[in-house]
Amino acid sequence: MEHSRLHELIDRIGMLLRTEARRLGANASLQPVHLHALEYLQRCNRYSNTPAALRAYLGQTKGTVSQSLKLLEREGYLTKHDDPDDRRVVRLELTPRGQRVLADTTAAQAWTRAEQTLxxxxxxxxxxxxxxxxxxxxxxxxxxxxxxxxxxxxxxxxxxxxxxxxxxxxxxxxxxxxxxxxxxxxxxxx
Incomplete structure (x- = not known):
């Protein structure tokens, strides 16, 4: 297989971002998957803020996502509520605490600084x-x-x-x- 410099660069950037996510998660007693879940909820639309959509986005099992959501809700990072139009659907929303943990991430700040070099x-x-x-x-x-x-x-x-x-x-x-x-x-x- 031919060596791809582009793949190598993307992979290295991904490693740096995951390392930063682990560090940030440790500061907030969260794993990277928890931060990824919060980031997704911050960026998704009103059709996509469900456990099933989150599971598909993260590529994780139902059990893993369920446990992550329980922890995030228990720690006050998100809330769950029934959809008013379809009681079978659960909607997820970030709390102010969840929004703060994302705003405080130095990974986002470091990325912004790096991006400004372009x-x-x-x-x-x-x-x-x-x-x-x-x-x-x-x-x-x-x-x-x-x-x-x-x-x-x-x-x-x-x-x-x-x-x-x-x-x-x-x-x-x-x-x-x-x-x-x-x-x-x-x-x-x-």
Whole structure:
């Protein structure tokens, strides 16, 4: 197999981020998987804040996610509540404590500082390339894409300030359109 410098760099960046997550998690008595769960809940949309969507996103077993959610709820990082429209569905929400632990992460601050060493054009080119790589890996592995609403084939622009999900028919705010969705499908999925 041919050596890939790109794979090596992505792998090394991932290792550094996981190391930082372990350090931060230890400071808050959390494992990296707990921080990843909180980060997901911070970034997901209103269709995707369920235990099942979290489990699919993390690629973890039902038992692992269930235990993680119990710990995060017990420690006050998130709350669970029944969906008002479908009592069978449980919704997850970050608490102020959960939001604080994410805001206090020096990993995010270190990433922001590192990212600022790139020009806007470089950031855009790297982001576009990594999105294509991610899409390729997700499609090759038959996994859910968990992309941002704006990049989904169901995303519809009604006007400059109005958006809609073509799958659910519901209105989407600008904020909604920048969030992760478990129903995401790439626009050109062929």
């Amino acid at each position: 020009s806007g054009q470089e950031r855009e080119a790297i982001t576009d390339g990594l999105e294509r790589l991610l899409k390729g890996l997700q499609l090759a592995n038959g996994g859910r894409t968990f992309g941002i609403c704006r990049s989904c084939r169901h995303f519809q622009t009604v006007s400059e300030a109005e958006h809609r999900c073509g799958l659910t028919g519901e209105a989407l705010s600008d904020s909604d359109s920048e969030r992760i969705c478990h129903e995401h499908e790439w626009q050109d999925s062929a």
